[in-house]
Amino acid sequence: MAKKQKNYVVIGLGSFGANISRALTKLGCQVLGIDVNEDNVKNIANEINQAVQADAADQKTLNELGITDFETVIVSIGENVEASIFITLLLKEMGVRNLIVRGVNPMHAQLLSKVGADRIVFPEKEMAERLAESLVSPNIIEQIELSPEYNITEILLPQMLKGKTIKEADIRARFNLHVIGLRRKMPVVLEDGETDFKEDLIIAPQPDSELMAGDILIILGRDEDMNKFKHL
Amino acid sequence: MLFMVKQDGNQKKGGSTSLTDALELGKFYFINQKYDEAVKCFEDINAKSPGNEDVLYNLGLCYEMIGNTARAQDCYDNVLALNRKHKLAKKHLEKLLGINK
Numbered sequence: 001m002a003k004k005q006k007n008y009v010v011i012g013l014g015s016f017g018a019n020i021s022r023a024l025t026k027l028g029c030q031v032l033g034i035d036v037n038e039d040n041v042k043n044i045a046n047e048i049n050q051a052v053q054a055d056a057a058d059q060k061t062l063n064e065l066g067i068t069d070f071e072t073v074i075v076s077i078g079e080n081v082e083a084s085i086f087i088t089l090l091l092k093e094m095g096v097r098n099l100i101v102r103g104v105n106p107m108h109a110q111l112l113s114k115v116g117a118d119r120i121v122f123p124e125k126e127m128a129e130r131l132a133e134s135l136v137s138p139n140i141i142e143q144i145e146l147s148p149e150y151n152i153t154e155i156l157l158p159q160m161l162k163g164k165t166i167k168e169a170d171i172r173a174r175f176n177l178h179v180i181g182l183r184r185k186m187p188v189v190l191e192d193g194e195t196d197f198k199e200d201l202i203i204a205p206q207p208d209s210e211l212m213a214g215d216i217l218i219i220l221g222r223d224e225d226m227n228k229f230k231h232l
Numbered sequence: 233m234l235f236m237v238k239q240d241g242n243q244k245k246g247g248s249t250s251l252t253d254a255l256e257l258g259k260f261y262f263i264n265q266k267y268d269e270a271v272k273c274f275e276d277i278n279a280k281s282p283g284n285e286d287v288l289y290n291l292g293l294c295y296e297m298i299g300n301t302a303r304a305q306d307c308y309d310n311v312l313a314l315n316r317k318h319k320l321a322k323k324h325l326e327k328l329l330g331i332n333k
Contacts, residue, residue, distance in 0.1 A: 195290055214298055214299060
């Protein structure tokens with residue numbers, strides 16, 4: 001049976017809204033984009049499933065577009081706080097199941113939360129924090145927050161652990177961190193003679209697995225323990 | 233390094249090796265996971281014979297391997313400035329920039 005496509009509505013097709021619409025489409029999702037601005041709609045019309053010029057503050061229009069049939073609605077109206085709050089309230093009252101709203105400041109976020117937003121995102125703030133983190137700790141490849149305390153972190157193997165086995169590195173005892181996987185790049189020669197590398201994912205590496213240059217460790221642990229490890 | 237490359241790009245005879253040989257040596261180090269040696273080799277060739285897309289691409293691979301993503305990006309950028317149709321450099325650059333991850 002074919003896998004059902006996930007579907008999303010993006011309200012507000014400015015920079016953030018347009019980019020998230022493109023990204024979701026690229027990931028194989030069905031996307032309906034809505035904006036009152038004709039230029040914003042025209043700019044993305046050929047890149048997503050459907051782009052409509054409409055006023056999302058009008059309940060009749062939203063009904064006609066079948067907004068409640070979609071799994072998730074993303075409200076990406078940053079600059080007009082009043083419209084963002086009103087549309088969030090309207091969508092929640094209409095019965096939208098999963099409502100993600102772009103916030104612009106803490107006060108806005110508080111109001112969005114009160115009117116029913118399921119998740120509030122601060123793209124600029126989150127991007128800025130990630131950029132700052134990558135500048136300060138360039139070895140961190142990716143970080144997934146499991147809870148305010150625990151993360152799964154992908155980190156480039158510190159130079160001093162190169163050539164050691166997992167057991168010798170003793171990351172668990174020394175740092176209270178758990179190596180749950182390893183991404184390893186292996187050089188290859190392609191059919192046309194060109195060089196490249198392929199990447200293997202090793203889940204739960206054995207204690208005698210040797211750590212090699214370029215390995216990326218996938219580590220589960222507390223933030224404060226990871227902070228010690230990343231400065232190795 | 234033993235190789236030498238003449239300014240006009242021709243092979244120098246007797247005792248020295250050509251750009252191609254030096255490139256092959258760098259690839260040999262790369263394939264055998266001797267990344268530090270490979271980087272040194274490709275950097276050397278690049279200093280003596282700049283603007284070679286094959287050298288820059290392989291240098292980018294080595295830097296990516298050892299986790300120096302900033303240098304790897306520079307190398308792939310330079311390859312694409314020389315040849316914007318270089319598929320492998322484009323693929324690696326997009327991956328580093330978080331596109332098509």
